[in-house]
Amino acid sequence: MYKKRRIKKKIIFLGVGILLIVALIITGIKLFTHFTSNEYKLTEIGYNEKEVNNILKLDDTYINYALNNKYDDDLIPLTKEKWFVWTKYDEYKKYIKNIQKQPTTKEIDYQDIVTKVNTKTNYKYYTHTKKTNMNLGNAILVNKYYKLPEKYAPNDVVDIPTTYAFAGNQARKEVFEAFKQMADAARSDGITLIINSGYRTYEYQKNLYDNYEKANGKEYADSYAARPDFSEHQSGLALDIVTYGMTMDNFENTDTYKWLIKNCTDYGFILRYPKGKEEITGYAYESWHYRYVGKSLAKKIEKSGLTFDEYYAYYLNKE
Ligand SMILES: [Zn+2]
Structure with a gap:
């Protein structure tokens, strides 16, 4: 027992x-x-509960970045941007730092940061310039960052008859053919399209720029004319289109302009410098400046709602 x-x-x-x-x-x-746990580690690094939850929803690359670096309050807002590109992360951060140094900065506009870095407009115009990729044909980008090969001259330039342009104008053959079709279609709608300026040679652009510079200095010249090799007109793919008896500044109030905006992509042209996009394109709004890119690309760009500079960075020449 x-x-x-x-x-x-x-x-x-x-x-x-x-x-x-x-x-x-x-x-x-x-x-x-x-x-x-990653949750604990992230908290230790300094992220709050909400931030931790957001980070854990991201791809492994970003989670690993967060785990292996100091607290980074730009990580979540940047990765949320539609056009965020991971390989450009360091550039975004560098640009943010530069902006924060400026005394006028209040809040960081992440959409703006991403757009500018992606399109290289975070740099001052004409610094960090690069030769444009000529293999892209009608889709080449020429702006204040991407330049044409030195003293570039297309080899298929044609004279434009005065029924379609003011005297002495030229354009690349394909561009003129497309314009001709467009102008004829416009004419049957009672609209007259006239080319005010088409292809410009290197020498012409250089003279134009130099004269502005001599008169009032580089800064002034840059705000009125593109530097030689940086002008879309030198590519032979750009046309300044107006109508009779109208100044450039008034062009946007005409029926001609309305017709162009509605129909230009059907013929392969896009409005190259839209309103409100000055900081991306590097040019003030120009209701008269159209760029030939070919029909299918023009349609795609129109549908995207992006400037050509952005479309180029996201779809045509990712780097
Ligand atoms: Zn122009």
Whole structure:
């Protein structure tokens, strides 16, 4: 009887002991998992609960970045941007730092940061310039960052008859053919399209720029004319289109302009410098300046609602 009770007691002790050990092991594992969890590590780095939840929803690349770097309050807002590109992360950060140094900065506009870095407009115009990729044919980008090959001159330039342009104008053959079709269609709608300026040679652009510079300095010249090799007109793919008896500044109020905006992509042209996009294109709004890119690309660009500079960066020449 006595022996039996002792055995019973032993069994109880053993049972309780095992339970305790199991409980300890479970707690240990739980603590271990907690302290080694990404959630814990991110909290330790300085992210709050909301930020941690947001980071854990991102791809592994971003989670690893967050785990292996100091607290970064730009990470979540940047990755949320539609056109965010991970390979440009350092550039975004550098640009943000530069902006924050300026005394006028209040809040960081992440959409603006991403757009400008993607289109290289975070740099001052004409610095960090690069030769444009000529293999892209009608889709080449020429702006204050991407330049044409030195003293570039297309080899298929044609004279434009005065029924379609003011005297002395030229354009690349394909561009003029497209314009001709467009102008004829416009004419049957009672609209007259006239080319005010088409292809401009390197020498012409250089003279134009130099004269502005001589008169009032580089800054002034840059705000009125493109530098030689940086002008779309030198590519032979751009046309300034107006109508008779109208100044450039008034052009946007004409029926001709309305017709062009509605129909130009059907013939392969896009409005190159839209309103409100000055900081991306590098040019003030020009209701008269159209760029030939070919029909299918013109349609795609129109549908995207992007400037050509942005479309180029996202779809045509990712780098
Ligand atoms: Zn122009």
